[in-house]
Amino acid sequence: xxxxxxxxxxxxxxxxxxxxxxxxxxxxxxxxxxxxxxxxxxxxxxxxxxxxxxxxxxxxxxxxxxxxxxxxxxxxxxxxxxxxxxxxxxxxxxxxxxxxxxxxxxxxxxxxxxxxxxxxxxxxxxxxxxxxxxxxxxxxxxxxxxxxxxxxxxxxxxxxxxxxxxxxxxxxxxxxxxxxxx
Numbered sequence: 001x002x003x004x005x006x007x008x009x010x011x012x013x014x015x016x017x018x019x020x021x022x023x024x025x026x027x028x029x030x031x032x033x034x035x036x037x038x039x040x041x042x043x044x045x046x047x048x049x050x051x052x053x054x055x056x057x058x059x060x061x062x063x064x065x066x067x068x069x070x071x072x073x074x075x076x077x078x079x080x081x082x083x084x085x086x087x088x089x090x091x092x093x094x095x096x097x098x099x100x101x102x103x104x105x106x107x108x109x110x111x112x113x114x115x116x117x118x119x120x121x122x123x124x125x126x127x128x129x130x131x132x133x134x135x136x137x138x139x140x141x142x143x144x145x146x147x148x149x150x151x152x153x154x155x156x157x158x159x160x161x162x163x164x165x166x167x168x169x170x171x172x173x174x175x176x177x178x179x180x181x182x
């Protein structure tokens with residue numbers, strides 16, 4: 001998923017193309033997916049990210065969405081006839097992501113849909129923004145930006161791992177990601 005505006009980041013380029021430790025975030029995520037057990041990767045873009053689309057089109061099949069927000073764009077992507085459920089979804093602003101984390105999510109998926117979350121306290125301890133949280137079994141959790149969308153029920157996988165806790169949404173988040181990449 002690489003079609004968001006990235007307005008909170010206040011960058012001089014489209015959010016997926018913002019570099020962390022010298023490499024565009026979307027390239028870091030693409031490399032993690034390529035090294036994982038994921039069979040096929042699609043770039044889900046929007047009219048808000050034409051440079052990202054051009055950057056990825058030669059490397060990945062592209063799904064164009066209207067750019068009406070994450071949920072609407074995800075629904076559009078899932079309606080694409082090339083995609084078959086279950087589908088692993090990954091946002092482009094997870095520059096610390098690696099294949100081992102993705103494979104762990106794939107191993108945890110049994111059926112239905114799987115929401116991956118990190119403890120909000122982990123994000124706060126790392127010094128990154130916490131924009132959305134929800135309660136699950138008495139714990140405050142934050143969506144990680146990695147999910148499996150399948151048919152049937154939904155469950156939550158809690159992963160206390162900094163590689164999933166650092167979503168780059170604001171300049172301070174990028175600073176933390178840069179520091180952790182060193």
